[in-house]
Amino acid sequence: MNKISDEFYSSASLPLALLVACALSVVSLLYIPLPILPSLTQTYRLSPSTSAYALQAFSLAYALGFLVFGPLSDRVGRRPVLVVGLVVLALVSLGLMLVSSPGLFLLGRGLQGFAAASFPPVALAYITECGTARQRIWGVAWMSTAFLSAGLLGQIYGVMVAGRWGFAWALLPLMVIYLATALRIALLKQTRVSRGSAGTSWWAAYEGTGRVLKDPKLRRVYVCALLLLMVFVAFYISLDVRLGAELEQQGVSLLAARAIALPAFLLPLLVALLTPRWGALRLATAGLLVTAVGLALCAVLVNRSAYSLLAASVLFVAGVCISVPSLISRVASVAEPSVRGLAVSLYTFVLFIGASLGPLLASRSATWSDSVFFLVLAAGIGLAALYSAWPVSSARCSTVLGAR
Template structure:
């Protein structure tokens, strides 16, 4: 059978990449849209205020679980087939969710939406890491990382502007269009030189997880991943819980507090050059260290120095944004192509398990001083930075 080469598909790479990046933004934003409108969702779907966070946790847990299904499935069926089928399923579920009105159906719909959404991020990363020239692959991962991360703020901004004004259901309609158009574009894209695994029993592939966890370098990826999005979700929900009134007193709304850090999410675009200069190990460690310093500065600023706290939040977000491509590049450097889909899937699984714990941790901190919450998060990320700094990289292990 004829197999396309990277050169043959190169003319399609830039436009397809940009559409995939925009779709990634729309997919991952689904997690974050409810963050600034949790009280409105509680009212609209008759949820107790303390249970409004289920709109986040149900999605995030199902999202993380889906990574462990779709990543290995893409190793067997091909990346493109899984992305196309998953985006069609996501569009159908999201359309259905736009019409539900009861709390049970809403939470169940969010869980189904999260599971279907998981078909895109890890598979898209693996697809782009295997497609085109080495330079295109690095930039493809950098742009996708930027989209995944900036969705953390853009999704919240979209929720504040669109969902709070017209309702959560109407905010979903433009996203459905994005999923459908991207599925059509991917279906029409030329075949790439994908490597598929032998047709062994599906569950047999999961035995490789124990091999992955036996790789010291990958353990230094997975533990930081657990805390990265947990700290991020906790940080922004914590801002609303603890400092909403203080922001209002300074004439700052939640949208402005979030938008201030948006430029920091373009930090992954620096990653290709930084990784070439320093290597993925040092880039990941530097990002974790910067994030921990930013949170420590937020803790030092506290409620009394809002301006300093917001400036420190930019440092924190930049650290998170630098960490993610460094961690992904570390996976690529230490796994063979046969298990890379599973390795990236397990990484994203751990990442969003952390995100699903964020609302619980933020709500558990209601009785704490905000400084204690930020200091706890800073300590956790600081510990993972030290753990990451210990070298354990072994190129292309976990076969």
């Protein structure tokens, strides 16, 4: 193992631990406003019709940023993009603490989303270039755990901190994490990453896009990721709309309905143990199948009791938490080193596009019965599992079970 690997995974220096904490803090920015939208509307004098822009301004810039920073890190290196991006994110967050007008707040949220996008794809690519194969698997597993759990923990943080002291003050602890992570990464020695020549044009970083999209193995990952996050978001939005009132009547809050699945968010760590033996492809397919089974059980149990549905939702979330890190590992193992940052960026972009389509799916299916809705979701993920497992071609993939 080289020196950068020893230093990166050393328990004394803890750069990986900081990256994981930073991953949780960065992605939580998307979810913190969800439970406090009414208070944000009052604080920043937003009209009810524009309050949703607090989410959309961030999410749109966040998605676009994925397509910028991954290729940029292929060109100039992972470490500079991570360090500068986190410093800019901290500065933008500081600016958000000082604004009060609705226009500046929405502008700040857009800038915050764009700066936040510098972290997820670049950090994932960075981790896959450090340490042994086993250490890289564990690094991806911990990062996946942070990214996934941010959807729940970010909302809890929003209620407990932003809801009590305000959105602005909730940003202060996160800024400390961003700056501490940037400083620690800046002190690490530069990793040996593939990058473009300094004399090439900016657009050269995107020349590999066609090569990435033409790769049938990567296409299968992207299609599955799109469906997976779309279904995940649609499930929880519909849970609120369809069963929220019933759950609250039975003393179960909407956050508690999510917290019941919290143990499942640790499953990416199990994926790290199984990947060397099973391979990322088989684990991704298995995770998709578990997701589909969980949704099918939701369809069967939804008319019996809300608690039965919540129990089935744990299996559904478990499948998602197995699939996401497995798909990330699949991208890292299949993509060529020269376009790995671009490939991971496209993966995170597709994930977020899927999450953005989730509300649309939930609204368009509002007239469906609960059981039909969950069955349709199960069928979609089941087809994704088949697509993931189907051999690419007889020439390039002799057997699915032997693919890694």
